[in-house]
Amino acid sequence: MSAVTSSPLGNATIYFYGAGSMAEAIFRGLVEGKLTAPERITVSNRQNAERLRELESRYGVIGAGDDTAKQRGLKEADVVVLGMKPKDAAAAIRSLAPLLRPDQLIVSVIAGLPIATIEQLLGGKRPIARTMPNTSSTIGLGATGISFSDSVTSTHRELTLAMFDAVGMTSVVEEPLIEAVNGVSGSGPAYVYYLMEAMIQAGVELGLTPEAARDLTIQTVRGASEMVRLTGEDPAELRRKVTSPNGTTQAAIETLESFSFQEGMNKAIVRCAERARELGAAIREEASKS
Structure with missing residues (x-):
């Protein structure tokens, strides 16, 4: 009490x-x-x-x-x-x-x-x-x-x-x-889930069992999030630390960049914020009706 x-x-x-x-x-x-x-x-x-x-x-x-x-x-x-x-x-x-x-x-x-x-x-x-x-x-x-x-x-x-x-x-x-909050964190969990879907699917296509691909993906996302939180380092700096020149991670990052990964994510967040404003405008229009 x-x-x-x-x-x-x-x-x-x-x-x-x-x-x-x-x-x-x-x-x-x-x-x-x-x-x-x-x-x-x-x-x-x-x-x-x-x-x-x-x-x-x-x-x-x-x-x-x-x-x-x-x-x-x-x-x-x-x-x-x-x-x-x-x-x-x-x-x-x-x-x-x-x-x-x-x-x-x-x-x-x-x-x-x-x-x-x-x-x-x-x-x-x-x-x-x-x-x-x-x-x-x-x-x-x-x-x-x-x-x-x-x-x-x-x-x-x-x-x-x-x-x-x-x-x-x-x-x-x-x-x-x-x-902006809506775009970054309000809908943010869905972006992470979408990324996890892709990671799990790729793991299965490479021969992992669905269970193993899921468990590895969950722990990877969890660990990466905790690294940012506990170290206080910028995510970009942490990414650079694990990206060895001409290594496997660099090959993966370059592939993501070839598909405009960051640009796509930025546009998705902006569109989410725009959609929130559109919903607000619709409510304002309804509110103005007698």
């Missing part, structure tokens, strides 16, 4: 509007890290009552399965986490506006959704934290970019950072850079 009461979130009530994998990752980190008591967390979704019962059973959180419970949870919450799909965001946030208090901290995990659009949908300035976590949050190794509205207090900032530090690391950035 002492761990809960010492946390900035220890006395906060939190409402998750949306019960997807990211919401689950966040409140699992809070519950398992003893940063707040599970009965202080309420979770709702559009209509999947079975999903809410599953989360109640697994974590001890409160599932708001009917309109009365949803409205009560929203009105009483200190923190409201918006986790609906981008295509549903405008209508859903607009419907929440009459139920929310001006002092509640609004935390958005919706890709592409600008703070100004949330304020427009809610009808005025609010304390808002716009966040971009990634799926590694589900195992406590997430990377989350965070931007704050002008109405956010130091207490709100502390609450937000505590929430996402529970599932990994956080980086506070100016809002125009959130799309």
Whole structure:
């Protein structure tokens, strides 16, 4: 109990509007890290009552399965986490506006959704934290970019950072850079998985068993990541250290360069950021409709 009461979130009530994998990752980190008591967390979704019962059973959180419970949870919450799909965001946030208090901290995990659009949908300035976590949050190794509205207090900032530090690391950035965070780390795990797919497939084609190729790939990616983290060295320098002149690694790197590997990766990250902006523009357009 002492761990809960010492946390900035220890006395906060939190409402998750949306019960997807990211919401689950966040409140699992809070519950398992003893940063707040599970009965202080309420979770709702559009209509999947079975999903809410599953989360109640697994974590001890409160599932708001009917309109009365949803409205009560929203009105009483200190923190409201918006986790609906981008295509549903405008209508859903607009419907929440009459139920929310001006002092509640609004935390958005919706890709592409600008703070100004949330304020427009809610009808005025609010304390808002716009966040971009990634799926590694589900195992406590997430990377989350965070931007704050002008109405956010130091207490709100502390609450937000505590929430996402529970599932990994956080980086506070100016809002125009959130799309860059999306491109680098928000979608970043998928790039690494894609690389791992190719490594495993190549290993199998060279004669390794699928199991051996998978195990070797996993350990290689894990080890490379830890080398960067533990040594503090630049990845480019570490790459140079393992690339002997005219050796096998140099042959591999030159082949990657012949396929414009780095250029392709850069373009992929830029396109990801652009797509986030496109999603935001679509939500803004929907928000402007009467």
